[in-house]
Amino acid sequence: MADTVRRVEYQYVTVPDAPGEGQRILSALKESGVNLLAYLGFPRGDGESQIDLVPEDPATLRDAAGRAGVTLSETKRAFLIQGDDRVGLAAGDASGRPTRRARRWRFSSTSTRTT
Secondary structure, three states: OOOEEEEEEEEEEEEEOOOOHHHHHHHHHHHOOOOEEEEEEEEEEOOEEEEEEEEOOHHHHHHHHHHHOOOOOOOEEEEEEEOOOOOOOOOOOOOOOOOHHHHHOOOOOOOOOOO
16 A cells, blocks of 8 residues: 555544543444544643544534534644555654655554455
8 A cells, every 4th residue: 555645634532531431432433433543642731631633524513523512722733644664764864864755744653454
C-alpha cells in the first residue's frame, strides 16, 4: 500500500480519568455510526483524560456527540498519514535525520493491521 498524506479535522473530548470512560465515548459514537480514522487517549492530569477523535466525516461526529451529550472541543486540523506499517517510518530518511516535513510537525502514530 502506498503512503497517503491528507489533512483531517479532529476534535477532542475531556473525560474523567476513570476505567470505562473511553469505552463509554467510543460506544456512543459507534452506535451513531461514526467511523473513526484514528483516536488517541491519554491522561491530562488532575483526574482528567483527553480523547482525540479523527472522524471520516466531522459533521457526523458533531451530530453524534450532541445526541450523546458529549462536549467536543473546537475543531482542530492535522495531517493523517496512512500506509503500510514499517520500522523507522517516522524517523525520516536513510541518514537517520528527520525529514524536513517530520521536523515541522508534532505527530502521533497509530497502526492497524488486518490479517
